[in-house]
Amino acid sequence: MKRFLFLLTITFLLVSCKSVPTVESGPQVPGDFTIAFGSCNKHTLRNRLWDDVLAARPDVWIWGGDIVYADTPDTARIAAMYTAQKEVPGYSSILKEIPVIGTWDDHDYGLNDGGVEFESKKGSQQVFLDFLGVGDDDTRRAREGVYASHDYPQPEGKVKVLVLDTRYFRTALTPSVEKGRRYQPGTYGEGTILGEAQWEWLKEELNNSDADFNVIVSSIQVLSAQHGFETWGNFPHEVDRLGKVIANSGARGVIILSGDRHISEFSRIEREDLDYPLVDFTSSGLTHVYTAYSGEPNPYRVGEVVSERSFGLLRFDLEGKRVHFQIVGDEGKVLGELTQQY
Template sequence: MKKISFPLVLLFLLLGCKTNKKVVLQQLIESDFTIAFGSCNKSNVNNLLWDDVLATDPDVWIWGGDIIYADTDDMQKLRAMYLDQDRVEEYALLKSKVPVIGTWDDHDYGLNDGGVEFKEKKASQQEFLDFMDVPKDSPRRSREGVYASHDYTTSEGSIKVLVLDTRFFRTALTPDRETSKRNKPNSYGEGTVLGTAQWAWLQEGLNSSRADFNIIVSSIQFLSNEHGFECWGNFPHEIDHLKNLIVSSRAKGVVVLSGDRHISEFSKTKVDGLSYPLIDFTSSGLTHVYASFSGEPNPFRVGEVVSKKSFGLLDFDFSKKKVLFKMIGDDGELLGELEQNY
C-alpha cells in the first residue's frame, strides 16, 4: 500500500503552536518509499531544516558527509562535536523516529581534503561509528573504512543502499599548478578512490542485488568533473570502473547521491550498456552554502544549481519504476525537481 506523504502539514499538526515558521502547503504525494539525505552541517549554527525533513515522512535519513566540521586529529574534540549534534533538539526528534545511516567526508573524517594519509583515521572511524550507533560487536568495528550496505523491503518493492567511504583509502590528489583550479585529474590508472577491498565489496553488493533500486552514496560528486575541487573526476579510471561495474552487474535502478560542494544540483548521463540514464543527485548543504555561487562548468547538469540551504528527497514508485528527485529548502520550499523512469 502506498503511503501518502503530507509535506510540512503533518509536522505542523504535530507541533501545533510550538513554531512560528510559515507553513508552505505542498501537493500530496504518493510514495512507496522515501529517502531524505543531506550533507555539510554544523551543530553550532542554526539547524533549521530538521522539522522540514520530518515533515516529508522519510523512511530513512542518509548523511552524505561533513556531519560536523571538526578538522582535527583530537578525538576528544571530534567526539564532543558529534555529541553536540546529537543534542540538537529537532535532529534528536528525527533520530527517534527515522532510521539514520550514512558516510563521512573530509571535515568529519578529520583532515580537510584528506585521504589515506590521515594518521588518526582508525580512531576517527570508531567515533563515527559511535555517532551512527553501530553496535560494539558489529563487524564494521574491525573492518577498515565506514562503507556499509543497507536493505529495505516493503510489500511494493525493495531498495539497497550502498554507502561508500571515499576517504579511508583514497590516494593523493594532484594539485593544478597551471590554472586557477585546485586540483587536476591524476594520470589515467594512477590512484584509487575506494581501495581494493571496498571495490570488491561493492562489486559483490551490486552483482548480488535483487533490489528494484540500488542507491550508491558517495560523499563527493561522481559526474560533475570540471570544477577542480574534490570529485571522482580526479581519478577518471575510477569513474570508468564504477560505470562498468554498474553495467556488468545488471543492477536495477542505480542512482548516485553525493554532497560536499555547498551547492545542490542534478547531473545525468547516458552510459553505454545501461538501459536508463545514470543520475548523480548532489545535495549540499544543510546549514551553510556557497551563497555567492556564480557558475561553474558541469557538462552533465540538468536544471539549475541551487545555492540555498536544502536537503534532498527521493520518492519511489515501484509499480511505475519511477523516482521523483527533489531539493527541499526551509519551510518546505521546493527548489528543484527531476523525475526519472527506470
C-alpha cells in the same frame, strides 16, 4: 469574554499552522519509500531544515558527509562534536522518529581534503560509528572503512542503499596548475578512491542485488568533474571503473547521492551499457552554502544549481519504477525537482 475567546482561537490556529510545515511540490509520483539526505552541517550553526525533514516523513535519513566540522586528529574532540550534534533539538527529534545511516567526508573524517594519509583515521572511524549507533558486533567495527549495505524491503519492492567511504583509502590528489582550481585529474590508472577491498565489496553487493533500486552514497560528486575541487573526476579511471561495475552487475535502478560542494544539483548521463540514465543527485549544504556561486561547467547538469540551504528527497514508486527527486529548502519550499523513469 466572547472577544477574548475569538482572539484565543485565532492565535491557536495560527500557531498550529506554523508548527506543521509541509513539503510543497509540483506533479509527484506516488511514494512507496522515501529517502531524505544531506551534507555539510555545522552543529554550531542553526539548522532550519530539521522540521522540514520531519514533515517529509522519510523512511530513512542519510548523512552524505561533513556531519560536523572537526578538522582535527584529536578523536576525543571529534566525539565531543558528535555528542553536541546529537543534542541539537531538531536533530534529536530526527533520531527519535527516523532511522539514520550515512558516511563521512573530510571535515568529520578529521582532515580537510584528507585521505589514506590521515594518522587518526582508525580512531576517527570508531567515534563515527559510535555517533551512528553501530553495534560492537557490526563488521565495520573490525574492518577498515565505514562503507556499508542497507536493505529496505517493502510490500511493493526493495530499495538497497550502498554507503561508500571515499576517505579512508583515497590516495593523493593532483594539485591544479590552473588558477582558481584546487585539483586536476591525475594520471589515468594511478591512484584510487575506494581501495581494492571496498571495490570488491561494491562489485559483490551490486552483482548479488535483487533490489528494484540500488542507491550508492558517495560523499563527493561522481559525474560533475570540471569544477577543480574534489570529485571522482580527479581519478578518471575510477569513474570508468564505477560505470563498468554498475553496468556489468545488471543491478536495477542504480542512483548516486553525493554532497560536499555547498551547492545542490542534478547530474545525469546516458550510457550505452545501461537501459536507464545514471543520475547523480548532489545535496549540500544543510547549514551553510556557496553564496558566492556564479557558475561552473557541468555537461551533465539537469536544471539549475541551487545555492540555498537545502536537503535532498527521493520518493520511490516501486511498482511504477519511477523516482521523484526534490531539492527542498526551508519551510518545505521545493527548489528543484526531477522525475526519472527506470
